[in-house]
Structures are given as C-alpha cells and as structure tokens.
Amino acid sequence: MPHIEIEGRRIEVNEEGFLANPEEWTEETARLLAKAEEGLEELTAEHWAVVTFIREYYLDKKLAPMVRKMCQATGFPLMKIYDLFPSGPAKGACKVAGLPKPDGCV
Amino acid sequence: MSDFLKILENEIQIAALSFMAVVYAIRLVWLFRFRNRKEMTFTAGSARAGAGYSLMNIAMPRAMESTRKRPSFYAQFVVFHLGVAAAIAGTLIIPYAPGVFEIRPVMRLFQAVIAAAFGVGLLRLFRRLTNPVLRTVSSPDDYFSLILLILWFAAGVLAVPNRPEAGEWPLILYFGLTAFFLVYVPFSKICHYLYYPFTRLYLGRSLGHRGALPPRGGKRAAAPSAKVRA
Amino acid sequence: MKRRKTGPSGVVEAPLDTRAQARAKEEGLPSVKDGRLKTYEPGDNVAKFLDLLDRRVSRSLAVSLTACVHCGLCAESCHYFLARPDDPTMTPVWKADQIRQIFKRHVDWTGRLAPWWVKARTLRDDEDLNRLKNIVFGSCSACRRCTYNCPMGVDTGLLVRFTRGLLTELGIVPEGVFNVSRDQWETGNQMAVTETDYLETLEWMRDDVRTELGDDTVDIPVDKPGCDILYTINPREIKFDPRSIAHAAKIFHLARESWTMPKWGWDQTNFGLFSGDDKLGAFVARNVYEAAERLGVKRIVISECGHGYRSTRWEGYTWAGHEQKLPTESVVVTLKRYLEAGRIAVDPARNAEPVTFHDSCNIARSGDLVEEPREVLRRVCADFREMFPNRRENFCCTGGGGLLSMAEYRPLRLEVAKIKADQLRATGAKLVCTMCHNCVDGLADVIKHYKLPLRVVQVLELVSNALVIPGRSGS
Numbered sequence: 001m002p003h004i005e006i007e008g009r010r011i012e013v014n015e016e017g018f019l020a021n022p023e024e025w026t027e028e029t030a031r032l033l034a035k036a037e038e039g040l041e042e043l044t045a046e047h048w049a050v051v052t053f054i055r056e057y058y059l060d061k062k063l064a065p066m067v068r069k070m071c072q073a074t075g076f077p078l079m080k081i082y083d084l085f086p087s088g089p090a091k092g093a094c095k096v097a098g099l100p101k102p103d104g105c106v
Numbered sequence: 107m108s109d110f111l112k113i114l115e116n117e118i119q120i121a122a123l124s125f126m127a128v129v130y131a132i133r134l135v136w137l138f139r140f141r142n143r144k145e146m147t148f149t150a151g152s153a154r155a156g157a158g159y160s161l162m163n164i165a166m167p168r169a170m171e172s173t174r175k176r177p178s179f180y181a182q183f184v185v186f187h188l189g190v191a192a193a194i195a196g197t198l199i200i201p202y203a204p205g206v207f208e209i210r211p212v213m214r215l216f217q218a219v220i221a222a223a224f225g226v227g228l229l230r231l232f233r234r235l236t237n238p239v240l241r242t243v244s245s246p247d248d249y250f251s252l253i254l255l256i257l258w259f260a261a262g263v264l265a266v267p268n269r270p271e272a273g274e275w276p277l278i279l280y281f282g283l284t285a286f287f288l289v290y291v292p293f294s295k296i297c298h299y300l301y302y303p304f305t306r307l308y309l310g311r312s313l314g315h316r317g318a319l320p321p322r323g324g325k326r327a328a329a330p331s332a333k334v335r336a
Numbered sequence: 337m338k339r340r341k342t343g344p345s346g347v348v349e350a351p352l353d354t355r356a357q358a359r360a361k362e363e364g365l366p367s368v369k370d371g372r373l374k375t376y377e378p379g380d381n382v383a384k385f386l387d388l389l390d391r392r393v394s395r396s397l398a399v400s401l402t403a404c405v406h407c408g409l410c411a412e413s414c415h416y417f418l419a420r421p422d423d424p425t426m427t428p429v430w431k432a433d434q435i436r437q438i439f440k441r442h443v444d445w446t447g448r449l450a451p452w453w454v455k456a457r458t459l460r461d462d463e464d465l466n467r468l469k470n471i472v473f474g475s476c477s478a479c480r481r482c483t484y485n486c487p488m489g490v491d492t493g494l495l496v497r498f499t500r501g502l503l504t505e506l507g508i509v510p511e512g513v514f515n516v517s518r519d520q521w522e523t524g525n526q527m528a529v530t531e532t533d534y535l536e537t538l539e540w541m542r543d544d545v546r547t548e549l550g551d552d553t554v555d556i557p558v559d560k561p562g563c564d565i566l567y568t569i570n571p572r573e574i575k576f577d578p579r580s581i582a583h584a585a586k587i588f589h590l591a592r593e594s595w596t597m598p599k600w601g602w603d604q605t606n607f608g609l610f611s612g613d614d615k616l617g618a619f620v621a622r623n624v625y626e627a628a629e630r631l632g633v634k635r636i637v638i639s640e641c642g643h644g645y646r647s648t649r650w651e652g653y654t655w656a657g658h659e660q661k662l663p664t665e666s667v668v669v670t671l672k673r674y675l676e677a678g679r680i681a682v683d684p685a686r687n688a689e690p691v692t693f694h695d696s697c698n699i700a701r702s703g704d705l706v707e708e709p710r711e712v713l714r715r716v717c718a719d720f721r722e723m724f725p726n727r728r729e730n731f732c733c734t735g736g737g738g739l740l741s742m743a744e745y746r747p748l749r750l751e752v753a754k755i756k757a758d759q760l761r762a763t764g765a766k767l768v769c770t771m772c773h774n775c776v777d778g779l780a781d782v783i784k785h786y787k788l789p790l791r792v793v794q795v796l797e798l799v800s801n802a803l804v805i806p807g808r809s810g811s
Contacts, residue, residue, distance in 0.1 A: 087780075147654070243455075
C-alpha cells in the first residue's frame with residue numbers, strides 16, 4: 001500500500017494520494033495531507049471551514065459534496081476554493097478532508 | 107533444358123498460381139462476410155481524399171513519423187520490395203520472354219536489384235533475431251518467410267542469367283521456390299500485400315471523412331531537430 | 337541496431353475486483369437487472385468471449401487483425417514504449433497481438449490449422465481474460481498514435497477499444513470502469529449528478545456572471561425551444577469546476593447568441609467510448625441528439641472535451657444508428673466563428689504568459705480539429721508557442737482512454753508520462769492549453785508528478801480572460 005512520509009509520520013494513501021482508510025482521519029492527518037499533497041504549510045480558518053463542511057457532509061451522506069454546496073455552506077466564491085486548495089475541490093479539498101477518491105474520469 | 111525444368115517453369119507455375127488465385131478468392135469472400143458500419147455523420151473532409159492519401163502511404167516516407175525518423179529502414183523496404191518485383195518478373199521473363207535476359211545490361215540490372223534485396227533480407231533477418239521487440243512478437247512464420255525469401259533472392263541472382271546448360275540447379279531452385287511461395291503465401295504473413303489496399307482504404311476513408319487525413323495546412327509537426335529515440 | 341536487454345513487463349497485475357458489481361446487484365440497480373450493464377458471472381466466459389469476438393468483428397477490424405507483418409515500426413510511436421524501452425510488452429504490436437493471436441486461433445484459418453506456426457493462442461480461463469483486461473485497459477490509452485505510424489494501416493487503437501468492449505460485455509473490467517458506466521446508465525451522466533444539482537449549478541453560474549457583468553439579462557436558459565444552439569457539457573463542469581460554464585455563458589451573452597441547455601441529455605461525455613460498450617455509447621449520444629430535436633435547435637455545440645467531442649460529433653451517430661441532421665461542433669469552433677465575425681472583441685495582451693497547446697488525441701487524431709484551436713489562441717494570446725511534436729503527432733496527455741478512472745494503473749501511467757513531461761518542459765511555456773477536460777486532469781497529474789512549472793487552462797478560459805467588454809475598462 002503506498003504511503004506518504006511527512007514530519008516523521010507515515011500515512012497510508014491510495015495511488016492517487018487519497019486516504020486509504022477514511023475512518024482514520026484526524027485533524028492532524030488533514031494538516032499533514034495538506035502539506036504533503038497541496039504544498040500548504042498551514043491551514044487557516046478558511047481552509048478549516050471548507051474541510052469541516054466536507055467532512056461532516058461525507059459522514060452524513062457518504063458522498064463528496066458538490067462544489068456548489070461547498071461554496072454555499074462556506075460563503076466562499078468558487079475562485080476562493082481554488083485559491084485555498086490549488087488542486088481544486090475534488091483533488092485538493094476532499095483529499096485533505098480524508099475522503100476517498102471520487103468516481104469518474106477526473 | 108530438361109523436360110522437368112520446362113514443366114517447372116511453365117505448367118507447375120501456372121498450377122501454383124491458379125491455386126493461389128483460388129485461395130485468394132476464398133480469402134476475399136471470407137473477408138467480405140464481415141461488415142462495416144454505415145457512416146452516419148456529415149463529413150468534415152473527404153473520404154476519397156483520405157483514402158487516396160492513405161493508399162499512397164508507401165510512396166510518402168515523410169508522411170509518418172515512424173518512417174521519417176528511420177529513413178534507412180524505409181530505403182531498405184524499397185530495395186527489398188523492388189527485389190521481390192524483379193524476382194517475380196524474372197519468373198515470367200525466363201519462360202515467356204527469354205530474349206529480355208539475353209540483353210546483358212538488363213540481366214545485370216535484375217541481378218543487381220535482386221542481390222541488393224538479398225543483402226537487405228540478411229539485414230532484416232539479423233534485426234528480427236536481435237531486436238528484443240521483434241524477438242518477442244515474431245512467429246515461426248515470420249522467420250520462415252524471411253529466410254525462404256532470402257534463399258529465393260540468392261537463387262534469383264544465380265538463375266537470372268538463364269544458362270540451364272551450365273547447370274540447372276539455380277533455375278530449379280528459383281522456380282521451385284516460386285511455386286512453393288505461390289502455394290504458401292495465402293497462409294502466411296506474406297499475404298499482407300493483399301490486405302494492404304484494404305487496411306489503407308478503410309483507415310483512409312474513415313479519417314478522410316473526418317477531415318483528419320490528408321493533413322491540412324499548418325507548419326511541420328516534427329521537432330526541429332528530429333532525434334531518434336532508439 | 338543496438339543490442340538491448342529485455343526488462344520486466346510493466347503490465348499491472350491487478351486482480352478482478354467485483355465489489356462494486358456485487359453492491360450494484362444487491363441494490364437491484366435497473367441497468368444491472370435488465371442487462372444493460374453487465375456484471376461478471378463465473379462460468380464459461382472464454383466461450384462467451386470467443387463467440388462475441390466472432391460476431392462483433394467488423395471488416396476493418398478483421399483486416400487490422402490479419403495485416404500486421406510484425407515490422408515493429410509502431411513501437412517508437414507509443415509513449416508507453418518510449419518511456420520503457422526495455423519492455424516489449426509496452427509496444428502496440430505486442431498489445432494488439434494479445435487479441436490478434438486469439439483471432440488467428442479461432443477465426444482466421446492458418447491459426448486454426450497450425451496455431452503454433454503463426455503464434456495463434458487460445459484463452460484458457462477467466463484468469464487469462466483478467467490478464468487481457470489489465471493489458472487493454474491498463475497499458476494503453478487508445479490514443480491511436482500507433483495507427484498513424486503503421487505502414488500497413490493497422491488500427492491498434494481501435495483493436496484495443498474492440499477488445500475492451502468484449503471484456504465489458506462479460507463484466508471483466510476495472511472497478512472504475514464499472515462505476516462510471518453504472519453512473520452513466522443510471523443517471524444519464526458520468527458523475528451521477530442529479531437534476532437538482534445540475535439546475536442549481538447553472539443558476540449559480542448565471543448569478544455569478546450577472547454580478548460580474550452587472551447585467552441582469554444574462555441567462556442560462558434550460559429547455560428553451562427554438563434556439564439556434566444546444567449547449568452540452570461535461571458533468572465535471574457541474575461537479576467540480578463550473579467556471580467553464582460561467583465563461584461560456586458570458587461569451588454567449590456578449591455574442592448575443594440564441595442558446596439553451598437541455599434539462600435531460602446535457603452530458604456530451606461518453607464512457608462507452610472508453611469501455612468499448614456501443615450500447616452505452618448509443619444511449620448517451622442519443623440523449624443529446626433527441627434533446628436537440630425536441631428543442632428544435634439548429635446546431636449542437638459541445639463544450640471542451642476530447643472523448644466527448646469524438647463521441648458526440650462522430651461515433652455517437654453510428655452507435656445510435658441515428659442519421660445526422662444537425663451540424664454538431666465543438667465550442668472552440670463556435671468561438672472561432674465569433675472572433676472572425678467580430679461578435680466578441682478580445683485583447684490578446686490580457687493573456688500575456690507564454691501558452692502552448694496540447695492536441696487531444698480524440699480531437700486531432702480521431703477528429704478534425706487541429707488548426708481551429710490555434711486560430712483562436714493566436715487571437716487571444718500574446719505569446720503562443722507550439723510544442724513538438726504537435727498536431728496529429730502530439731503525444732497523449734497519458735490520461736486518455738478512461739485511465740483517470742482506473743486508480744490501479746496510475747503508477748504505470750505516471751511513469752510513462754515522462755515523455756509528455758519532457759515535451760512540456762521543452763516549450764518554456766507557463767500555460768498549457770487544451771480543449772479536453774480529461775487532458776486537463778491528465779496533464780495536471782503529469783505536471784504535479786514531474787514538478788513542472790506549468791498550469792493547465794482551457795480555451796474558454798483564455799477567451800474569457802481576453803474579452804473586451806463594451807462599456808467597461810480593464811480586465
């Protein structure tokens with residue numbers, strides 16, 4: 001199973017860098033994933049607003065939320081989501097929130 | 107000339123050729139039982155232009171990156187197939203128009219072309235035996251066809267002077283192999299010359315209909331310094 | 337010829353994963369129950385495979401299967417082999433042989449008489465079928481670059497799709513392929529986007545553009561009859577990045593276009609192209625054509641997607657047995673028309689960074705658009721530069737053929753993407769523009785993996801950036 005090593009911690013991920021065991025996600029995991037995969041040195045309150053929303057939505061509905069819902073819930077315009085997470089809502093924000101990779105050719 | 111050689115040069119060739127023609131006809135019938143789907147879209151180019159361009163592929167080495175990057179490979183292809191054409195012509199000239207080979211320069215030219223093809227055949231055999239990709243994919247038929255063709259070219263070089271009184275074996279070998287090929291070819295990869303018009307026609311029509319071939323306008327697509335990745 | 341050793345095969349040995357199929361069966365999904373979406377059943381799959389092979393092979397495929405002379409010229413046209421030159425199992429000839437040998441053994445005659453002589457081979461069991469799955473789904477993006485480089489005209493790209501189709505009919509597919517096919521059968525779009533999500537996203541983008549232009553007349557009409565244009569999109573634009581919808585809406589508004597999007601039949605992408613399933617291909621394409629006819633439009637316009645363009649503009653009509661009646665074009669061609677007619681005004685200085693263009697396989701090799709995107713880019717960019725090779729000889733983004741949905745093949749795909757990375761790096765550009773959503777993600781993966789200083793953009797974004805909006809100054 002592939003993994004990433006960061007700050008002495010080892011996180012199991014799938015081939016695309018998404019968390020292999022979504023149940024094992026913690027806030028610390030998020031911080032490390034953000035650093036390793038998105039190049040984000042730290043997560044601001046705005047990052048957390050997005051990540052928390054995604055995580056709660058996923059735990060409730062077992063699905064990744066549409067980016068539109070992310071924008072509605074956080075009040076951020078679409079451009080802001082891309083500013084916060086360079087890889088975008090699916091590959092960036094959802095990954096940091098510990099979701100499995102969304103289906104589809106993406 | 108012995109009676110055996112006379113029959114070999116004439117009747118046996120005709121018999122073998124007839125066999126090949128019959129098998130080819132059956133092959134084409136087999137092929138035509140497969141159907142192609144009807145085209146249902148507006149064209150963005152011309153199926154005819156695409157087909158023409160595609161069929162001319164053998165005469166346009168700069169059209170494909172693969173032949174553009176390996177000009178010596180293409181040159182070998184030309185020499186080899188000219189040799190095939192010359193050797194086939196020889197099997198018709200010797201029995202039916204022997205006067206042609208009595209003109210020494212013509213006979214020498216045929217010998218030269220067939221000898222060059224012989225040389226290329228050896229190069230190609232070496233390649234097929236040493237190139238890892240070809241070793242992995244080649245079948246016994248691939249090797250056998252090539253080896254026999256090389257032998258046929260050698261026989262052709264020796265047979266083309268057409269001097270049965272000096273020893274009949276080159277002519278027997280030459281015509282014997284020709285008859286063998288005529289019978290063997292329809293079951294072998296050598297049959298590719300029968301398929302060539304079809305593959306190129308269908309590909310050309312389809313891509314021509316879509317306007318993908320022939321390439322239109324624009325500057326050259328190849329790298330300014332086309333380095334071959336060997 | 338340099339003597340080279342043969343290295344290990346890069347073919348990924350992924351087992352057949354049927355968990356998603358099992359779930360679909362449990363849930364009693366309609367497409368599974370009525371047999372549109374096939375699932376794997378242990379049994380005589382080899383016999384079924386051979387029967388399908390015999391029934392489905394077309395004349396052009398039959399000649400592609402028989403005409404190969406094993407010359408090996410295709411090898412160096414394939415990015416899989418160029419990146420792994422010690423691995424003959426990455427060559428098009430070897431990959432095509434995996435189905436060709438079976439054809440020779442069971443359909444062709446020499447192979448039936450003396451199989452070993454022509455290297456004809458049979459399949460023994462489902463394990464063999466799974467191996468074949470790994471080869472045709474995992475070691476090839478069906479980009480058809482080899483097809484263009486074959487002296488005989490053998491169409492290996494099409495042979496790979498054909499083989500995929502046979503395996504799809506038996507449910508022997510990578511899990512990602514099953515999932516996306518399931519979504520497209522069940523919901524009509526590749527990403528299971530609901531109608532509510534679709535409509536709400538359109539409204540959201542409409543509102544964004546209204547705010548941006550300060551113009552309340554901006555609209556994204558849905559199911560409006562009698563318009564000139566039906567605009568169809570990629571579900572990715574709804575699910576992940578609707579900015580392209582906003583760009584299109586803005587441009588259509590400024591060009592005073594008469595346009596609508598359909599409520600059903602808006603997905604121009606088509607997983608049937610990748611899975612080899614003509615039935616799925618027909619279903620999705622027909623949705624678009626029927627929407628166009630239902631709404632009485634004059635033209636179908638396809639947003640930027642490579643396989644979507646090829647499927648909706650070209651293959652879909654054949655799959656659906658639907659005679660084309662309406663012009664069907666890429667939005668890039670629409671943009672070109674606007675620019676040439678002066679319906680929108682642009683200033684290329686607004687796209688100052690050096691831009692290069694990546695030709696999508698399904699558009700350049702299997703379609704007709706090569707010069708058109710360039711003509712648009714030259715008008716909206718200050719510094720456009722070609723990559724080499726380009727046009728029909730360009731290399732696949734490496735994410736084609738549905739590979740982006742198949743995680744198990746990702747490491748190999750990124751390894752062989754070295755060829756693409758080198759090509760991109762050599763341009764010195766900051767932006768790489770492509771007219772395909774798949775390529776956007778494929779190239780983004782390459783850029784991230786090889787740490788290239790590039791960003792991927794699409795044509796709509798560059799045109800939108802360059803717009804000179806009457807009555808407003810600055811960008």
